[in-house]
Amino acid sequence: MISFKFLIAAGLFVAFATSDVFAAEVATLKELVAAIRDGQEGDTVEVTAGIYRLQEPLELKSGMTLRGAGADKTVITHADDWKPSTKTLPDPEMTTKGMDTYAYLIRLANRASGVTISDLTLKGPQLHGAVFGFENEDLHLHDLRIRDFLWSGIRTFAMKRAKIHDCDFVDAGGRWQRGGTPGVKGGITGGAIFAIWMKESEIAHNRFRRTQMEKENEFYGIKCRQGKQSRIHHNTIEVNFSIEMPFENDEDVEIDHNICHGTISIPKHAGGPVPESNRTFHIHHNYMRHSYSIEFVRNGVEIDHNLFDFDTKQDVGNLISGFGKAPAKGPASFHNNLVSNPGRGVIWINEPYNRLVVRNNHIVTRTTATPRKEGLFGFSPDCDFSTIAIRNNFIECKGQPRPLMRNDESYGATIQNNRLENVSDTDRYENLPTDAQIGLETPLFFQCGVHEELTVNGWETGRTVQDVEQE
Template sequence: MLVRTFQLLVALACSLALVMSCLAAPVTTTEALVAAVNNGAEGDTIEVGPGTFELSAPLEPKSGMTIQGAGQDETIITGVASWKPSTKTLPDPEMKTQGLDTNAYLVRLPDKAAGVTMTGMTLRGPHVHGAIYGFGCTDLHLHDLRIQDTLWCGIRTFAMQRARIHDCEFIDAGGRWKRGGEPGVDGGITGGAIFAIWMKESEIAHNRFTRTQESKADEFYGIKCRQGKQSRIHHNTIEVNFSIELPFENDEDVEIDHNICFGTISIPKYAGGPIPESGRTFHIHHNYFRDSYSIEFVRNGVEIDHNLFDFDLQKDHGNLISGFGKAPAGGPATFHNNLISNPGRGVIWINEPYSNLAIHNNHIITRTTETPRRDGLFGFNRECDFETISIRDNIIECQGEPRPLLRSKESYESTIQNNQLTNVADADRFENPTTDNHPGLKEPLKFECGVHGELIVDGWQTRPAG
């Protein structure tokens, strides 16, 4: 009986503590916020009321903590004017923590923190290196945040697993430093709004990335990651010069889809890199690309399909897919069911020998560009294994200036068949036998993309949703 009574009292006390926690008033001062985080327990929810909270050192939320603001326009966390971390450590070392100033962030997660949530607030510079730093964090949940006006990056993580970053706004969140000088004067482009090293089983979705500075020195990356595995980047609107960069490391099963990309997606790896057991490194599909230098290559195990590439005739600076390396890459890669309007220099140019490339069921329309461009639409290294390269079942229309299909005589050894060609300058240099297949897209291209599907792609046309 005594044991049962004790159990009931414990349960009552726990329930009362939960009720009191729920009824606790939001913190309204910086001192109260810092005290709530420092003195709170793992799993606590800390509500932060409207106002501006000026920190002099990073907040360090414990595992399981939720820090809930009153809204992006209501709760603003920033640094005091005197908190100006040195920029001598920038650019940071990227792949290691030694030499990285982890105290130059508004929020520093304890190493291996689990289950931290932050939502409903603005995290703003201008003098800190970034907004949030974490090492070895799991189940990090960041949503409905505005991260603005930071020097190096917005969110900086190492070995992040099962993270969800969604419905956030990144404004000038990085790329504004000057080594050893006055912060914010000029900077490099190697920072990024989200900068993750070794990201696994994570989702980055429905975020908006914008840049208000016009100076080229202020350009930066939207999403930058050095090794992504089993992760998805989708429904983001990224209005910066390099939309997404995942270079060098051994990536696997990364899905990039339904984004609006005003800049490049960069995925190069020396010799194309290993192919994971699944057979796929990247699947890039149902995106809307606006820059003629859209995808930086090479990588093995890639599929690029069902995208709209829609370029400005006045900005014909890029090849849609560009590879700049020297080491031969074995592939494979497929480029299919895409719509391409106004490629600049060309559709694919790969400097290094590349094998096992299939280009099929695309519809390409070229028009006379500003320069104007007259190169072949596909440029391959003369040492490619052309028996493994196929260009088939495409519709290619050259309106105005004629364009060759290929740039080197060796490329004509590729398999070229059943393409519907209009005004292609070198059509007499290769056979193009017909088959029973239907040239062009296998089905109409229609999808929504960007933050919460804000834009509808309907064939060659786009329109705002709703």
């Protein structure tokens, strides 16, 4: 094993090497740029505390590690005169053609594997994003603060076996309409993490916040076009679209133990194919705060053991909403959830949707601001209602009575063994009792959010870290 130290003319550049490892500690911008540009695959670059203002992206090679002294200590940002055009925004999403992939602080070398970036702040606001990567495997991003970018904080194509955890995303995308496109508002936008074709990856223990955007503009915490065998868990997502995974053929995606202040959007034309595993999404043990919680439709979905906890003053949405027209074959299962104060209703699906089971949930409605009086379940008249079952649920309407169903055709569903209190249309169906348990099969108890910051115990929730700090 060999070890040595040397100085380069640029300043105090201290490095050491072994037969397998090379590491450099840098303290100036010139040293940082040289260490990445001239370094070899597998090198580690340690960046001391300070602010580093880049003129162009750092391009990391396979196996490289870029590590700072801490997110509050090492800040990588752009020089004032590095201001890429916003004419390429919104980017074309599904292809790099027409994108400015150099409008990012860090650009991973194409197909570079085993790159690690940690313990830094990556900051805009003039750039499209913080990190761009194309066909990268084993990417590891952690303990980063990513803030103030125009399009997307992390923007990747064909990411495989990635781990993104313990990061803080603040206004990390979706701000391009503020950045110099006159007359353009809303529309297509980016997200803090925007991944195309993500596989076998994990996104966990990250916090997503938005402080500088107009409320009417959409912004996505996690946006993904096709995910396979991936897990999104223990994140706290305080933006209006928490997770969007639309259109492409998703498979075995687990979304669990998150705090979501906005919508989880998973629509696919006609619901999409069901993979061999029989599951596209498993959404469980999340704490959901927005009355428009899940955007449908998708086939092969299971939604269970979540707490949906809505404000009666914000009653604009259906908990599950489907806006399409193409018939979807299902299946989907909605079970063992607690639902407090659904606004318009629990499930409304515009297109015909079959093989849906709603069972063993406890649903409590209260008089809303409007007030809402429509049925809790609304289905297309063209559904095959012999495949739809609502059974073993405890549904109680406190204050304003609500009907179970919204249209005459929906009464063709199997409605069985439900405990119904102050539900106004019980004369429209038999609701035959059985010996099956009504309501949750087991008590709902779990911890969620960043490092399990919130405890859900039935209808009750413990305080988050933010609650304590605000006090």
